Amino acid sequence: KKCIGVLTSGGDCPGLNAVIRGVVKSSNQLGYDCVGFLQGYEGLHDPVRYKTLTPKNTTGILNQGGTILGSTNKGRFAATVGVSDRVEIDPELLAGVKTTVEQLGIEGLVCVGGDGSLAIAQQFHEYGIPVVGVPKTIDNDLSSTAFTFGFDSAIECATNALDRLHTTAASHGRIMVLEVMGRHAGWIALHAGIAGGGDVILLPEIPWTWENVCHKVLSRESQGKQFTLVVVAEGAALPDGRGVGKEQSGRQAQLGGIGQIVAEEIERRLQRETRVCVLGHLQRGGAPTTFDRVLATQYGAHAVRLIVEGKLGEMVCYQPPDIMSVPITEAVNQLRQVDPNSSAVQAARALGISFGNSTA
Ligand code: F6P
Numbered sequence: 001k002k003c004i005g006v007l008t009s010g011g012d013c014p015g016l017n018a019v020i021r022g023v024v025k026s027s028n029q030l031g032y033d034c035v036g037f038l039q040g041y042e043g044l045h046d047p048v049r050y051k052t053l054t055p056k057n058t059t060g061i062l063n064q065g066g067t068i069l070g071s072t073n074k075g076r077f078a079a080t081v082g083v084s085d086r087v088e089i090d091p092e093l094l095a096g097v098k099t100t101v102e103q104l105g106i107e108g109l110v111c112v113g114g115d116g117s118l119a120i121a122q123q124f125h126e127y128g129i130p131v132v133g134v135p136k137t138i139d140n141d142l143s144s145t146a147f148t149f150g151f152d153s154a155i156e157c158a159t160n161a162l163d164r165l166h167t168t169a170a171s172h173g174r175i176m177v178l179e180v181m182g183r184h185a186g187w188i189a190l191h192a193g194i195a196g197g198g199d200v201i202l203l204p205e206i207p208w209t210w211e212n213v214c215h216k217v218l219s220r221e222s223q224g225k226q227f228t229l230v231v232v233a234e235g236a237a238l239p240d241g242r243g244v245g246k247e248q249s250g251r252q253a254q255l256g257g258i259g260q261i262v263a264e265e266i267e268r269r270l271q272r273e274t275r276v277c278v279l280g281h282l283q284r285g286g287a288p289t290t291f292d293r294v295l296a297t298q299y300g301a302h303a304v305r306l307i308v309e310g311k312l313g314e315m316v317c318y319q320p321p322d323i324m325s326v327p328i329t330e331a332v333n334q335l336r337q338v339d340p341n342s343s344a345v346q347a348a349r350a351l352g353i354s355f356g357n358s359t360a
Contacts, residue, residue, distance in 0.1 A: 009040035013150030014288035015296035022300020058215025108307030133315035141185035145313035145317035147267035162196025173226035189233035269324025
């Protein structure tokens, strides 16, 4: 019988199980069997680890966070496909994966992951292993798609955190700094900052100064507002150009990341009581939002369709209003960052939110 494989790779995020369910249910409708490899790409070889997935044993997972298949971040297969900095996968591993896929009669392997994981999928494709990609990251920074699933759930969490910080900041007349994820892009900080009523939003895409941040705090005080909410993306560079959270793991970023530095410096400069909250992996856990469930389900079903139609080496994507696909290479060769002139940034500015790059 024909078979489709699926795996989840890289950091987890809400909606992975919804994709798996989408793949299993839709492939089953088309008469395919389905297998899920365990711990991301690791389960494909030495030792091969997988489980047979059926509509029955994947029932009830739609609203569950995490991934029933497990995941691995930066395992043996770690690779990049950039032209200048291409890192090759060990050919022995590639040969092993090809054997696994052939032995199980897999017509196509659905690889769900972020840029690093999709770079692995691209190298598989070049080697003749049948793959399609599904874009995943809470950071929302993959090009070719307007949204990755997981992002909406992450901003829901960050917005909720800001709502809570708001009341305690107001009660104590404090400055609250919320550090959110987003290693290379400020999508989470921007959207949560707008939705949660942030006063200052610091992004990797917009250089800022301490003077402008402090100016905002003081101008709020002059309007009778004794508290300020600052949202900072972990990947935002400091004014001296130092990146704190950019190149490190989630764990290192939490141990004295940029949020801490921002809070301490504001307190030092203004002698105002300041507190920091690092939201961390709360943003990656828990149930997916309605939007993410719908998007992830569509991604899963569309990935199966690509395999059935023989469109291998493609990645599903959302270019509103359509779910469609692009070659995986298109998605992994560049990051999608916040445009400082985008309508969302302009709207935020129009409301008086400061990005720390001017006194306006
Ligand atoms: O890319 C997603 C992400 O959540 C980033 O925002 C964050 O920097 C990173 O993963 C943390 O990953 P980990 O804790 O797995 O090292």
